Amino acid sequence: MDLHLGRITWFQGGRDKVAREEVKSLEVYETGPTLTFSMGPQHPGTGHFxxxxxxxxxxxxxxxxxxxxxxxxxxxxCEYKTWITNIPHLERPAILDAAGMTYxxxxxxxxxxxxxxPERAKYLRVIMAELQRICSHLYWLGLMGVFAGHATMYMWCFGDREYLVDLTQLIGGQRITHSYFVPGGVRNDAPSKVPRELVKNFRTYYRMMLGKDYPSGEVPEDFRKYVLAVCDFFDTRLDEYYPMLLDSPIFIYRTKGIGVLKREDAISLGVVGPVLRGSGVKSDTRIDEPYDAYPYIKFNVPTMDGCDSYSRMMVGYYEMKESVRIIKQAVEQMPEGPVKLKQHPVTIKVPAGEVFASAEAARGQCSFYxxxxxxxxxxxxxxxxxxxxxxxxxxxxxxxVRIADIPIIYWSLNYWPVECDR
Amino acid sequence: MSLSKAEEILKRLIEDLRSRFGDRVLEVNVEPKKIVKILVALECIKDVAQYLKSEWAIDYIKGVTGVDLSKLPNNAQEALEIIYHVGSLSSEALKGITISLSTKVSISNPVMPSLTGIWKGAEMHEREVYEMLGVSFEGHPDLRRLLLPEFWSDGPPLRKNYMVPGREGQSG
Incomplete structure (x- = not known):
């Protein structure tokens, strides 16, 4: 280690010493009545962390x-790339929630x-952001199921997620990293017709999951109606999730009262999203600082007062229900018209100034300065x-807490290492 | 909440700060929908932060940004600007407003008081600024590196004089 230590010289005023001690403390663990060990970065319960x-x-x-x-x-x-070419790499920190990151x-x-x-672009952005919120939350719920000893939930979530990801692909052209949002609108309009193959697959899945044909006999190929059909289907599935996971004794036993973050702690630590709302604080960027089409849409902000892992999961679950409501309203209300102001060249110049903007990503408030x-x-x-x-x-x-509770608490925070590290 | 009401509260807040801290409030920049920035002198940042928290219920930290000002095309200065983006969750009137409280430290002696005693959540944010811009926060409970690898031996990477390997010729 000395080889590296000798070169840490950039800390002014005695900071050099601190840096040395810091490296040392990372390498040497004390033994005694306590035991110190590393969990991760290869541990499947933590990810790259x-x-x-x-x-x-x-x-x-x-x-x-x-x-x-x-x-x-x-x-x-970001300082080396232009304003437009920054968009594709900025969604990489959270590819499951690319819309939330670039918003x-x-x-x-x-x-x-x-x-x-333009108005239509505002609605398309809202639809995309909510679709990605559901996809991200489904991933969360599925993984949480695995770590709570409930593997069925994982299969269900990933099976249902596929049709929502298909919808994302239909609108944005890509399953996850679509770079759909551009300054002044969205990259392209949603198609008016849905490919026949997609509708066929959806019908088969519908019959498989719910044991009956889609009520009208045939799923329409019109885009608007297809989105509503998928939303209705997913809403029905969400109702089935409740008794399967969230009301299941195994899950309740593993999560209730585990990882309690009190309301005042949540505020003073500055946590966001379902973690904050799971501690009983009603705060959502979509309501507090409304942007794009959110002011025109009715939805609730679910909060829970339990402050524990269970509350955080419940908030995530109810948020998916609200997202379905938002998508349905947005599809119904979406006007016709252009979807972007103009096609910007990649060398576009932006006036000098400072800005701090926030949007509600799937994991909570995401802000850019x-x-x-x-x-x-x-x-x-x-x-x-x-x-x-x-x-x-x-x-x-x-x-x-016990060692066995670590993955539960970790996943209840919906922590995404790449998004944290950037 | 209408924008005008929010603007009115902000106006009162800034007047209050100005009357209390006088010319130590160096610059105020309020641009609706963009940013609300209050630049204060380094020696009083802790007092201003404490005042904002106790009198205006600014209790929620959203982020800490460090900016190296040495390569700005006009008005370049050998200083780092440290910006605390803070808001309020207890005060209904200030919900949805982000105040960017900022101060400048010189590049030759980048030391400033830590605000973790006021906003506990600043701990990780300050650690990030410490490793990315080399600013030492006095009074921080646990000032260690966070994201960079242990063997990192180059300068603070978000300073403008740090050259990204392979991109030496490009402006950044």
Missing amino acids: RMVITVVGDIVVRCDPDPGFVHRGEEKM PYVLAVERLMGVEP IRSDGTDKPYRVKICSPSFRNLIAMPYLIKD
Whole structure:
């Protein structure tokens, strides 16, 4: 290690010493009545993320999260790429929720430019963002099922998710990383007709899952009607999830009262999304600072007062129900018309200024601070991603719990390492 | 909540800060829908933060940004700007407003007081600024690196003088 240590010289005023000690403390673990070990980064329960756990017997006394295994330097990369070519790489931190990640960036650039997207684009963005929220939450619910010892949930979630991902592909052209949002609108319009093959597959799946034919006999190939059909189907499936997972004694026993984050702690730690709402705080960017078509749509913000892992999962579950409602309304209300102001060249220049824009991504509020110096590249882009803001809750929650509860708490935070590391 | 009501509250907040801290509030930049930025002198940032929290119920931290100002095309200065994006969840009137409280530290001596005592959630954000821009936060409970690898030995990567390997000739 000395080879590396000798070169850490950039910390001014005695910081050098701190850096050395820091490296040392990462390498050497004390032994004694306590045992310290690494959970991750190869552990399937954490993903590309490590926790340094100290235990006494089976009880965790300290958890030190160590992110950074998938740090890609997105913020620095933004300074080298142009305003438009930044969009595809900015969705990489959370590919499951690409819309949620690029939404605040696009809003920020639009506010700097002083433009508003056309009405139809606003609705298409809302539909896309909500579809991705459902896809991301289904992934979350499925993985949580696995770690709570409930493998059926995993299969169900991933089976149903497929039809929503198909819908994403139909609108944006790609299953997950679609780069659909551009400053001044969306990249392309939704198709008016749905391919026959897709409808056929959906009908087969519908019959398989619900044991009956789709009521009207045939699923329409009209885009609007097809989206409504998929939404109705998914809503019915969500009703079946409740007794299967959320009302199941195994799941309740594993999650109720585990990882309690009190309301005042949630606020002072600055957590976001389902973690915040699971602690009884009614805060949602879509309501607090409404953007695009959200002011025209009626929906609730579910909150739970349990403050534990179970509450957080329930918030996620109810959010999917609300998202289905939003998509249905948006599809019904969506006007005809253009979907973008104009096709921007990649070397577009953005007026100098500063902006702080937020949007509600699947994991919570995602914010961008952008500083422009008037050239074709941003001067500084800061991503305040929801997982990074939830990271601080981890050492607070993973304390005085059993080792077996670690994956439960970890997954109840819906933590996504790549989104945190950026 | 209508925008005008929010603007009115913000106006009162800024007047209050100005009357209390005088010329130590260096610059106020309120642009509707864009940013609400209050630039204060380094020596009073902790007092301003404490005042905002106790008097205006600004209790929710959203992020901490560091910006290297040394390559700005006009008005370049050898300083780092540290911005705390904060909001409120307890105050219904200030919901949905983000205040960017900022201060400047010089590049030659990048030391500033930590605000973790006021906003506990700033802990990870300050650690990130520490490793990415090399700013030392005095009074931080656990100032270690966060995202960069242990063997990282180059300068702070988000400073403008850090050259990304392979992109030396490009402006960034």
